[in-house]
Amino acid sequence: MQIEINRQLRLWRYTVTMCTAGFLSLKDDDHATRLSVTFVGVEEMSVPTNFFCTSIEWEEAGADDVKKYALRGDDREYYMLALNLHTEEDDLEYNDPLPHFL
Numbered sequence: 001m002q003i004e005i006n007r008q009l010r011l012w013r014y015t016v017t018m019c020t021a022g023f024l025s026l027k028d029d030d031h032a033t034r035l036s037v038t039f040v041g042v043e044e045m046s047v048p049t050n051f052f053c054t055s056i057e058w059e060e061a062g063a064d065d066v067k068k069y070a071l072r073g074d075d076r077e078y079y080m081l082a083l084n085l086h087t088e089e090d091d092l093e094y095n096d097p098l099p100h101f102l
Contacts, residue, residue, distance in 0.1 A: 001057070003056050004055050007025040008051070009025050009037060009051060009052075009053045009071075010025070010026075010049065011023055012024040020040055020041075021038070021042050021080065022098065023036070023037040023053075024037075025037075026094055027093075034093075034096075035088070036087065036089075036090075037086075038087075038098075040083055040084045040086065042081070043066055043081045045078075045079070045081070046079050047079070047080065048078070051074045051078070053071050054073045055072050056070065058070065
């Protein structure tokens with residue numbers, strides 16, 4: 001599976017005890033929305049804290065299986081090993097809370 005991102009992503013929060021990593025893309029002149037990308041059940045990751053992401057690709061697996069998510073961008077490929085991925089786009093502002101970071 002694949003989802004197109006084509007936005008600058010910044011590592012917004014990483015929680016070791018909850019095994020979550022959240023990336024955020026803020027509103028700008030080209031995007032009227034804020035985009036959050038949250039990985040749940042993170043086991044391993046190799047991503048910079050700030051990069052342009054063109055897409056995220058992965059192979060389907062069982063609900064309890066760790067998947068390798070390929071984050072493409074900056075003429076490179078990064079990865080996350082995680083159980084699941086959630087994306088959410090909204091029109092909220094910079095300081096508004098993110099729903100996946102409870």
